[in-house]
Amino acid sequence: MAHPDTIDQIAERVDHLLLRHEELQRTQALLSQQVQALTLERDQLKSRLSAARARVDALIERLPQATPAATPEASE
Template sequence: MSSLEDLADRIERLVLRHEELKRTNALLQQQLDGVSTERDSLRSRLAAARARIDALLDRLPPEPLAVPVAPAARNATLDDALPASGQE
């Protein structure tokens, strides 16, 4: 009868392990649901941000054409462009 008792013990341990795994699975499913919800929220926020950026880009004026700058003007500094203090 020892083998019958051993079998009953193994079955009891198996049932306990099964219940433990079910609880673990339920907790993991809750975590997965939470992460999935957060992911969906972040995707939605990202799409909204992209839409706002696209709207802002549409409001920007077109890029101006490049205007050639004379070599002397390239070397000028701000001080050269401003009148000296005390002179008018």
């Protein structure tokens, strides 16, 4: 049979591991929340970028077409 000191050491290590496990679970939950928030922010920024691109494209289409510049040879 194991010595009482050995059993106490094992029990202490198990308690430490359980505390560490709980700490890691809390950390993982916080990181998951951060990932979710950042994913939402990224999706919103992508949507805003898409809308801005559409507005820029619409403005570009409204610009008058460039006419070819008169070359000096053609005016002579």
